[in-house]
Amino acid sequence: MATIKEVAQRAGVSIRTVSRVLNDNPYVADATRECVLRVIQELDFRPSAAARYMRTGQSQLIGFLTDELAQNAFSYDLIIGAQQTAWERQKLLFLLNTGNDPHVERRAINMMRDHQVEGIIYATMYHREIIRSQFPEDIPVVLVNCFADDRSLPSIVPDEIGGGRLATETLLNQGHRRVGFVNVAAQEPAPLGRMAGYRQALANYGIPFDAALVRFIEEPFEGLATSTYDCVLSLLEMDDPPTAIFCFNDMMALGAYDAVRKSNLRIPEDVAIIGYDNVEILAAQIHPPLTTIELPNFEMGRLAVRMLLGEAGSIQDGRPGQHMIECPLIVRGSV
Amino acid sequence: MATIKEVAQRAGVSIRTVSRVLNDNPYVADATRECVLRVIQELDFRPSAAARYMRTGQSQLIGFLTDELAQNAFSYDLIIGAQQTAWERQKLLFLLNTGNDPHVERRAINMMRDHQVEGIIYATMYHREIIRSQFPEDIPVVLVNCFADDRSLPSIVPDEIGGGRLATETLLNQGHRRVGFVNVAAQEPAPLGRMAGYRQALANYGIPFDAALVRFIEEPFEGLATSTYDCVLSLLEMDDPPTAIFCFNDMMALGAYDAVRKSNLRIPEDVAIIGYDNVEILAAQIHPPLTTIELPNFEMGRLAVRMLLGEAGSIQDGRPGQHMIECPLIVRGSV
DNA sequence: CCCTACCTTGCCAACGATGGCAGAAATTGC
DNA sequence: GCAATTTCTGCCATCGTTGGCAAGGTAGGG
Known part of the structure; x- marks a missing residue:
């Protein structure tokens, strides 16, 4: 895969200029920009997310941890809702299913930390209480279909x-x-x-x-x-x-x-x-x-991402938001 | 989050030595190793995957692309099989569902390239033929439940x-x-x-x-x-x-x-x-x-990862392997 | 006692990108 | 025509990690 260096060389400009083009910096002459863009297209160049993260500290990654949920086809929409919402914000979702094994869970959280996720969404199969201490203090966490014993993590549960x-x-x-x-x-x-x-x-x-x-x-x-x-x-x-x-x-x-x-x-x-x-x-x-x-799974997934990114009430009255989502009626023919 | 630098300082050794400890390099005195490990634990340090990638070129990331599959709870085991297999190999799975929209698909592939995935698994909801040119040439691809028009990509389909x-x-x-x-x-x-x-x-x-x-x-x-x-x-x-x-x-x-x-x-x-x-x-x-x-979805997911990593026949007779997976009988009570 | 290994450690460069700064070029105002 | 401003560009350092290399230390053998 091409790097910014090759683009710069081929376009006859400095690396810095290419970087400016990539980041829509206004201080680039139109002719230069056009030339650089052409080379980028020619080489099919895409800047490395890892390298960018190194400088900026923005990984654009969200961890999505599930206990048994993913094994059980029920709540697929939850993942899709989260994925789609993340995607709209140029974020990518890591998916990990732990099978509700605490050992696996710890490893999974570590792996996500290794990859510098900006936050973790933890979704459970069944509506239940979880223990706060299994999550690190230094990463934002949003709980779905569960809530922390001490209510110290924002959570989304169905009503x-x-x-x-x-x-x-x-x-x-x-x-x-x-x-x-x-x-x-x-x-x-x-x-x-x-x-x-x-x-x-x-x-x-x-x-x-x-x-x-x-x-x-x-x-x-x-x-x-x-x-x-x-x-x-x-x-x-x-x-x-x-x-x-x-x-x-x-x-x-x-x-x-x-x-x-x-x-x-x-x-x-x-x-x-x-x-x-x-x-x-x-x-x-x-x-x-x-x-x-x-069970409005899609909406719950969507809200989880929005809360994680601070767009929606992850904090309520100064405390982590505990959201209750209404479950709508789906009318078909059995009543 | 702590960095290797802080660990080195606190342990009173050089960064290089900490790196050696992290990578199980034998040339570290037992006393030093112990000390470093203690500090690592104290600081809850984990090396940054992004930085490591920068040096080594190993992202440990696998892209998992689906068309409508994920929307339709059927083949969840496919994802679980892939995830689990990836996990055993210290790899992480990116999940993206495209809804079978070619535009979204292109963007998804680009996003995966941005994150330097080591390869892409593309799984379709229905067994069908796909067009080779929608995938980049420079990344390994394994197809699941579909096959390339010109058979130029390794694929796994049910028999x-x-x-x-x-x-x-x-x-x-x-x-x-x-x-x-x-x-x-x-x-x-x-x-x-x-x-x-x-x-x-x-x-x-x-x-x-x-x-x-x-x-x-x-x-x-x-x-x-x-x-x-x-x-x-x-x-x-x-x-x-x-x-x-x-x-x-x-x-x-x-x-x-x-x-x-x-x-x-x-x-x-x-x-x-x-x-x-x-x-x-x-x-x-x-x-x-x-x-x-x-439909042995779990096995297909598993095989897909193994093929992508070159562990199993991604090449057969010098051409990309086209695997047919047997569908076993599940005996219950209706026959 | 010296030479030779080997063990142990540290320094430096590098990966691919971006931020800060400074300098060059172009434009404007008087 | 010159100073001041704006526009454009490039150099260097930096992020956190690992590979190459070299140097210091220790031990063993003659």
Whole structure:
């Protein structure tokens, strides 16, 4: 690859002049600029980012660290949103997936430091709390789908309570009064929050909470859809069965569909179903298409980059911003 | 962040000695080495990859370019396989998704050149031919899921014919003699190859090809599962209906499931179904779990990195290696 | 005791770019 | 026509690291 030196030689000017052309410095004669630009094109020259970084200290690099997220096709849009936003700002994204292994994580962060990233975005598969001390103090960090134990890092998390409420209210709005909820049994923000939202929605509509309508899938969460199938069957066999079911996620809705069909009921006429996550290849393809709550992954990725670069509230009231992103309703045909 | 200079000062040695410690040069006295290592740890020093590159010309960076692939959660394992393999070799992966826009693609390649990537892996969403001239001559390129018009770039593609044959033979092996095939209507390697494999399998078993058993979904490919639903319904309504159906991909199998159920038939007892792609969140979750042909994405990502680094046949018989990867059968419960 | 190795260390140049400064050339104002 | 200003250009140092080379020190052998 050509260097600035060769360009200078071939154009018959000094290196400094070429550098000025590259950086749009106004103090270059038009004729000179044109000549230099022509040579640059001829040689297909591009200035070395590494060398430029040496002088300027601007690496234009952003680290994107994920735990298991990337292994699990769900939240791909998060990466795309971040990548696109970074790209618009002439930054490049490093991608590293750690498999949630703390040792790998440390090495990954070190590797990113080696490459002088301007900051690190850390995104988790499941909404959870993370430990602040695993991140270095001297690099900006933005958390996605998780938050620091001491809230000392800016973070972006989905509004689980709002989402749970929205899902439930969507069903209540259609006149349903017996709304089942198939949740997962874990003390994490997602199941707890969506549960809270479910209860809020019932309260808003003046409907008493009925614990019999709420079922929990126990760990391990293998074969989620199958476990949900069993849950929903038992819900539908109740004396006073639900006419609508809120599933913790779209994969589980798949199991719910099977259970409803097995019971010779129709969706949405006899039983309405609503999911969560908006996994397109599931939700848009099953029949009838699944109405669901979207995890706004693209937007979260986008915001993460903007916060990292200081464009958006990485600081709120003098403390690291803790952002809650609304989860919108995606209307399809299952309600 | 600390630099090598500060480490040297604090340890009371020259910069060169610190460099020697960093690079495991044997000519360092044990006492000195220990002292330097202690200071390195104290200052949490890490050598700058950019500066190191300046001297050595080794950037340790690999570009990973995708067209639409990354937007579509299918082939995530490809990226993970590449990332993990790169990581084992102390390399970092740049990820860029171009959305198949040639303008964006050019810019992406330029950005990667700016950062002195040691090579570029270009992966496409669909198996297809690409134009050689869009890539620079002076950087190693490995193609995944695509191949150059003039075969002048090493490439890795799935063996579509073998996969189609394997899928069909799996069904024939179970005693099925009327095997339907729901394909997509496109002049691309995947549908053409799988079709060829289907015919080969029939021939191997001495079963005459019946065009009535093969259906094509026309473009646009929106709502693939729904279109497949209609196709499969009409297949099952034939006088001599198929007892097994090979679906071009897993999403389409979802539609096939619905059609079979609609016809009051059981899977796999009355109708066996086999898919293609092994999209886990679909195939493993639906009921019964889908038997399918796997696109070995992880392995393809892995091989791509190894080829790029010259570890594996990037050259075969003096020409760029064109690798065909076998697609293995994943047995679940639908056959 | 000296010579020869080898071990250990440090100095300097270099990678490819940009910033500061100074000098040369061109332009302006009187 | 000359000084003052503006425009344009080039030289040198610098970023953080490693390679080449040389020099000082230590030990071993004769």
